[in-house]
Amino acid sequence: MDANETKTVVVIGGNLGSSVARSLHDNHEFRVRVISRDPSSAKSKKLIDSGIEVVQADxxxxxxxxxxxxxxxGIFINIDSDAPNFKQRIGPSELQMGKGMVDAAIKAGIQHAVHASLPAASELTKGEVPVLAFDDKSAISKYLLEPGKFExxxxxxxxxxxxxxFDPKYTAAFGGFAMIKDAEGYLTWETPAMGNSPESVPWLAVADDYGDFVHGVFLDPQRWNDRHIHGVSDSSSFAEMTTKFEEVTKLRDHALTGKPARYKEVKKGGLSAADEFKTKEVNGLFDLMHAIxxxxxxxVPTEHNDARLLKxxxxxxxxxxxxxxxMTVEQFFQKYAM
Structure with missing residues (x-):
């Protein structure tokens, strides 16, 4: 392909995919094509209204x-692990679907691929802490990275x-922060500890940063070939995160105090989500974090420099x-805290 020719990147996948599509669309070097099972959905219509091509495909x-x-x-792949069929093991698994996408991309002659992955839970813990969504995503990544598949x-x-x-699926599972006050009037983040000391949680501002990280890879794919990049915006402890939220809302509202927020540590296995599948997943996440x-x-420890260079x-x-x-944690809450 001529260096001056517009490169079409096909994008698959949820909120991460939307971030990638919007970032690439802001650069005339790329043309973006988003795959949707339902181009008439509200999310698809937003992309179409911004000038992004959306095509239907199962x-x-x-x-x-x-x-x-x-x-x-190029292709960006991220499959929505929360799809009910995956949780209930109805029809093709996420791994099977991901492999099918990779195979189709190769057959179509796509040269450059980026995948949104998660930790290999079973492999990292020798089978002691399997997490279905994590294991399937990591297996897709291994398949995609096999030599000879993509340039x-x-x-x-x-x-x-x-x-x-601000996502009800998670606020319900994690104590209510930052939407639902508890009985004492606090917006409480209530989870087990992360498992490291001093505690450090890698945070991502999806809409503002993730797409730019992937955009950066597509700008120089040879440089980032075969790399596992940590898509991280900022790091802090859970307690620091809730404190920053309270401080931001205090300054924003010109008040003596901000929205009261706090972190409460609970024992592993103590989380309850909207359904049994999400409950198993969120508890499995913290079991995994403690194991690693x-x-x-x-x-491996979080590496920030790659994300900064790509951004x-x-x-x-x-x-x-x-x-x-x-984006820092403070900047995120300055922009999005209600």
Missing amino acids: YRETEQLLKAFKGCW TAAIVSAAWFLENA KGNFFNG KAAAEARQSDISLKP
Whole structure:
């Protein structure tokens, strides 16, 4: 492909995919094509309204994927692990679906691939702490990275979503922060500890940063080939995170105190989510974190520099005037706290 020719990147996948699509769309070097099972959905319509191409395809149907992938230079893959069929083991697993996407991308002639992954729970714990979504995503990554499949391939693993503070699936499981006050009037983040000391949790501002990390990889795919990149915006303890939220709301509201927030540690296995599958997953997450000493990214300490380099590269390539640095926890709450 000519260096000056517009490169089409096909994007699959949820909130991470939306962030990737919006970042790449802000750079005339790329054309973005988003795959959706329902192009009439509200999320798809938002992308279409912003000028992004959205095409329909069933992720399970190879011929539909091949048609959607035609003429694409790169692919970003992220499968929604919360789909009920995966949890209930109905139909193809996430791993089977992911492999099918990889195979279709190769057959369509796509050269460069990026996958959003998670820690290999069973492998890291010798089978003691299996987490279905984590194990399937990590297995897809291994498959995608096998030699000879793509000219380049990279993994950009997503850290802990800061947006979970405003997602009912997680606020219900984690004590109510930052939406539901407890009986004492606090917005409480209530989970087990992360498992490292001093505690350090890698946080990700999905909408503001993740897409730029992937954008940065596509700007220089050879440099990032075969790399496992930590998609992290900022790090702090759970207690520091809730304190920063309270301080931000205090300044924003010009009040003597902000919205009262706190962290309460609970024992492992003590979380309860909206359904049995999510309950098993969130408790399994903390069992895994303790088993790997709180090192979220496949058992190794969080590395911030790659994300900073990628953010800067993407910010410089985008038309919009955005920050050259990943978002801090304070900046996230300044922008999104209600």
